[in-house]
Amino acid sequence: xxxxxxxxxxxxxxVGDRVTITCRPSQSISNYVNWYHQKPGKAPKLLIxxxxxxxxxxxxxxxxxxxxTDFTLTISSxxxxxxxxxxxxxxxxxxxxxxxxxxxxxK
Amino acid sequence: EVQLVESGGGLVQTGGSLRLSCAASGFTFSAYWMxxxxxxxxxxxxxxxxxxxxxxxxxxxxxxxxxxxxSRDNAKNTxxxxxxxxxxxxxxxxxxxxxxxxxxxxxxxxxxxxxxTVSS
Numbered sequence: 001x002x003x004x005x006x007x008x009x010x011x012x013x014x015v016g017d018r019v020t021i022t023c024r025p026s027q028s029i030s031n032y033v034n035w036y037h038q039k040p041g042k043a044p045k046l047l048i049x050x051x052x053x054x055x056x057x058x059x060x061x062x063x064x065x066x067x068x069t070d071f072t073l074t075i076s077s078x079x080x081x082x083x084x085x086x087x088x089x090x091x092x093x094x095x096x097x098x099x100x101x102x103x104x105x106x107k
Numbered sequence: 108e109v110q111l112v113e114s115g116g117g118l119v120q121t122g123g124s125l126r127l128s129c130a131a132s133g134f135t136f137s138a139y140w141m142x143x144x145x146x147x148x149x150x151x152x153x154x155x156x157x158x159x160x161x162x163x164x165x166x167x168x169x170x171x172x173x174x175x176x177x178s179r180d181n182a183k184n185t186x187x188x189x190x191x192x193x194x195x196x197x198x199x200x201x202x203x204x205x206x207x208x209x210x211x212x213x214x215x216x217x218x219x220x221x222x223x224t225v226s227s
Contacts, residue, residue, distance in 0.1 A: 001169075034213040036152075043202055043220055044152060049213035087151055091212035095168040096154045 002026050002090050006099025012107040019075040021102045023088035032092035033071045035064055037084040044087060048073065078104070109133040109216045111203045116221030123193050123225070129186040129203030129218060137161070137181040140206035142214060143188045145199035145223075153199075156188065157206060170196075193225045 003026040013019050023033065031051040036044040046055045048064040051071055061076045075082055083106055088099040115127040127143070142157040156167045156177040165177050176189040186203055200220040207215045 032211045034211065036214075043217035044214075045217070046213055046215050049207070049215075050211040053210070055210075055213075055215065089152075089214075091214075094154070094157065094166045096212065096214075098151045098153070101151045 001095055002029060002093055002097050004088050004090055004097055004099040006088055006102060008102060009100060010103040010105070012105055013078050014107045015078055015080060017078045017107075019078050019082075019104060021073045021086050021088075023071045023073075023099050024069060025071075025090055028069070029090045029092035031066065032090055033064070033066075034089045034091055035062075035073045036087045036089065037082070038087065039084045109205070111205065111216060111218035113201065113203045113218045113221040116201065116223045118224045118226060119193055121193065121195060121225055121227050124189070124191045125193065125223060127188040127190065127201055127203075127221060127223075131184045131186065131203075131205075134205070134216075136179075136184040140208060140212075141179060141186045142204040142206050143177060143186075144202045144204045144214065144217075145197075146202070146220075147196075147199040150199075152202075155201070158186070190223070193223075195225050195227055197223060198225045199223060 005024045033051045035048040038044040052064040063074045065072045086102045110132045112130045143155045146152045158165045158177045162179050174192045178187045202220045203218040204214045205216040
């Protein structure tokens, strides 16, 4: 299975901060990378698909990018509702696999 | 509005069986791949199984092959997961999830989940 190495595992940030989360796949996956966030007791919610395309209805402060073999999720200005756990996922070869998660909490 | 509603979870002993169901509405069910994704307590999500739009092709994660069977009824807009020979490590919230082939296979809609607890 493809491994997705996600970093950091957790971070503390303040409202208005710029936040960056990175994922590195264990093999080439083209741009088949998706990003989700999850709040306690809720299902994950799709934010970005195909590495950089914003899912309909998701605020534009979320963005995705690629640099070499790494994929990055950026939140340009953290809002109170963004405190959650974030996951990357590869959807290139089944089983789709997720990163270990990044918990974003309040500094 | 897309809705996915799971049912069938519960407490079962090691070696037992459960059948999960998912009722889909708000979209053309027969046009989409569907998935089961589980999440063990305190862990990240894990894709368990997927089925293509007409039910002719299925895939499973290695840990459930030979024990779980995914199926669908497009006439009734329902997705199922038959789980046999359950193990303690199958304990998780199981989500019914829509797959979007045109969006690079991303999982764009999720149900609220149903909890499966396997006890020894």
